[in-house]
Amino acid sequence: MRLDLTVLQRGLALFKPLQRCQLCHVDAPWQHAVCQTCWQQLPWRSQPVQRQEMQIQVAFDYLYPINRMIQQFKYEQQLQYQLLLAGALQQLRYDKIQAIVPMPISTARLAERGYNQSLVLAKSLAKHLNVPIWQPVTRLQQHAQKGLSRLERLEDIHQQFQIQTVPKIRYRRVLIVDDVVTTGSSIHALKQQLLNLGCHKVNAACVVASAD
């Protein structure tokens, strides 16, 4: 007899076993990899942040334990935290969009890290919202910005974002997804390029807002 895997998986989904919470390590019913108590106690942010004349949707403030999870997710290959971080992005309210644009990282940084953390989160949100991922803008080498004036830094960031080849498909209403927003200058620079490509509306969502 041939085992129908889909039916089997559906059956298993109905029977949800307890799972270990990634934060308190208690076996409990799960919500995006943490128990309900831990989920409720996360540093949720109720308001969007204002950066570079843009309103950016944000799930959390940069506080414990999110700050540690973000650091480990980004720099220490702790990819299991994507469940919680992407789950948090799903809680935000979105305007109707046609595609998600993950914040690009340079090839050098990608080689060093092995993955683009924003793309990981964007893929999960794209699946949830049922829209495609769109990556028409690439990012050149990110330089150390020490010693540069504020204006030089902004100029440098704007030069990092490049349209290599004009894409065949173009979307009008898009959402930029990034893990952390600090000054918002990279989101602003990416938005400019998307507007150059003909986007009418560019929104942005980040997991965490860090103080400027």
Ligand SMILES: [Zn+2]
């Ligand atoms: Zn817990």
